[in-house]
Amino acid sequence: SVSERTYIMVKPDGVQRGLVGDIISRFERRGFKLIALKFVHASPEHLEKHYADLKGKPFFPGLIKYMASGPVVGMVWQGLDAVKTGRVMLGATNPLASAPGTIRGDFALAVGRNICHGSDSVDNAEKEIQLWFPEGIVQYTNDNEKWIFE
Ligand code: DAT
Numbered sequence: 001s002v003s004e005r006t007y008i009m010v011k012p013d014g015v016q017r018g019l020v021g022d023i024i025s026r027f028e029r030r031g032f033k034l035i036a037l038k039f040v041h042a043s044p045e046h047l048e049k050h051y052a053d054l055k056g057k058p059f060f061p062g063l064i065k066y067m068a069s070g071p072v073v074g075m076v077w078q079g080l081d082a083v084k085t086g087r088v089m090l091g092a093t094n095p096l097a098s099a100p101g102t103i104r105g106d107f108a109l110a111v112g113r114n115i116c117h118g119s120d121s122v123d124n125a126e127k128e129i130q131l132w133f134p135e136g137i138v139q140y141t142n143d144n145e146k147w148i149f150e
């Protein structure tokens with residue numbers, strides 16, 4: 001739906017490599033509405049909650065260590081099919097399989113340094129938004145919506 005929300009996060013490598021602005025720009029230009037934004041150096045405990053579904057995977061400890069190695073930029077984008085479209089804009093989990101034109105396909109080579117996170121379902125998006133923005137989200141009207149949606 002038009003009000004669907006997704007949690008997108010620039011990972012520590014994306015911050016270090018100066019890709020925050022480019023990634024925000026892609027979502028802005030596509031027509032998504034920015035409704036939350038946060039710069040945070042997350043704790044391993046917080047990241048273990050974020051990646052709870054992957055606990056037990058062999059790469060889990062390395063994933064948590066990498067994600068806690070520096071600040072990330074967490075954001076919430078709203079718009080038509082935001083979850084699925086966000087995933088398409090990110091590219092495949094393994095950047096070697098990501099199409100050029102996607103964030104990972106343009107900027108990354110290694111699955112363990114793949115620049116960005118995006119929610120994989122509407123349910124998980126809502127859980128991730130609650131985890132990263134427990135204080136809630138500012139509501140506002142964006143007057144350009146009549147130029148983006150029929
Ligand atoms: P995605 O980030 O595309 O949703 P995921 O949720 O399956 O992928 O995994 C979360 C992150 O864990 C992923 O972005 C990078 C890392 N990861 C996944 N599979 C991996 C693997 N086989 N080896 C190393 N890291 C991996």
Ligand code: MG
Pocket residue numbers: 118120
């Ligand atoms: Mg995932």
